[in-house]
Amino acid sequence: MHIDWLAFTPGPSLLGGVLLGIATSAYVLLHGRILGISGIIGGLLRPVKQMWVWRIVLLLGILSSPLWAIFLWDMYPVQIIDAGWPAVILAGLLVGFGAQYGSGCTSGHGICGLSRLSPRSLIAIISFMFSGFVIVYVLRHLL
Amino acid sequence: MKKHFSLLSQYLIGVLFGFGLMISGMSNPQKILNFLDIAGDWDPSLLFVMLGAVLVGLCGFYVVSKRSQSFFGGTLHLPAKKEITRPLVIGSLIFGAGWGLAGFCPGPAIVALGVGHLKALVFILAMLAGMEICERFFMSKSEED
Numbered sequence: 666m667h668i669d670w671l672a673f674t675p676g677p678s679l680l681g682g683v684l685l686g687i688a689t690s691a692y693v694l695l696h697g698r699i700l701g702i703s704g705i706i707g708g709l710l711r712p713v714k715q716m717w718v719w720r721i722v723l724l725l726g727i728l729s730s731p732l733w734a735i736f737l738w739d740m741y742p743v744q745i746i747d748a749g750w751p752a753v754i755l756a757g758l759l760v761g762f763g764a765q766y767g768s769g770c771t772s773g774h775g776i777c778g779l780s781r782l783s784p785r786s787l788i789a790i791i792s793f794m795f796s797g798f799v800i801v802y803v804l805r806h807l808l
Numbered sequence: 809m810k811k812h813f814s815l816l817s818q819y820l821i822g823v824l825f826g827f828g829l830m831i832s833g834m835s836n837p838q839k840i841l842n843f844l845d846i847a848g849d850w851d852p853s854l855l856f857v858m859l860g861a862v863l864v865g866l867c868g869f870y871v872v873s874k875r876s877q878s879f880f881g882g883t884l885h886l887p888a889k890k891e892i893t894r895p896l897v898i899g900s901l902i903f904g905a906g907w908g909l910a911g912f913c914p915g916p917a918i919v920a921l922g923v924g925h926l927k928a929l930v931f932i933l934a935m936l937a938g939m940e941i942c943e944r945f946f947m948s949k950s951e952e953d
């Protein structure tokens with residue numbers, strides 16, 4: 666293991682994490698629900714009356730957040746997408762299927778689950794981190 | 809009035825969540841992949857994202873655990889399931905494989921869609937298809953939370 670000190674951003678990552686924590690806390694305190702993005706998106710497939718407006722509004726908030734960042738601070742988020750089209754499609758299918766089958770994703774299990782000290786979420790996190798490590802190892806070091 | 813305020817708060821929470829993803833670096837697929845690449849040039853930043861999010865989240869969920877209603881007066885909808893099931897583990901393993909393949913998870917993909925990346929749009933459509941496939945062919949009603 667070799668740490669890439671040039672790419673390492675403990676400060677901004679900690680600050681961004683605190684914002685994620687504030688958003689999930691505000692969501693559960695104000696609305697009584699887990700801020701799990703896959704669950705919120707998945708709920709659009711089987712819309713329950715009244716709930717879908719809320720889901721759309723929250724997703725619109727995330728969708729428009731880069732526009733606010735550009736408008737308020739002239740900050741354009743860095744996003745480098747190396748994956749090719751077939752990989753993007755396969756990744757989408759796996760992420761969608763896996764989040765639905767495993768009842769959550771990086772936000773629901775990762776942030777909310779750990780904050781709730783949920784053993785189920787801890788197992789989910791260990792599972793998806795493990796397969797993430799394996800896939801990246803295979804793609805970057807074996808192929 | 810309360811309903812409008814509630815909706816506005818949903819929007820603002822979404823914006824805040826997006827800011828968190830962007831500032832932390834979570835919304836950059838390459839940064840995710842550099843975190844998952846423990847055998848290469850490893851970028852441990854994501855651990856600090858989790859640290860910040862969970863430290864605040866612990867406080868938030870602690871306050872919620874002392875309440876019977878949300879601040880807007882609605883009932884609390886917290887997951888009740890406790891048992892470790894096969895779908896939980898297998899689903900999460902599959903999720904991680906997709907995460908490691910492109911560096912995208914659901915939240916960051918929506919941010920990337922907002923930035924205008926076409927690949928994010930394709931990813932999200934594929935993700936919806938994956939969810940629908942699971943919902944239609946692999947889920948019994950009793951497995952849903």
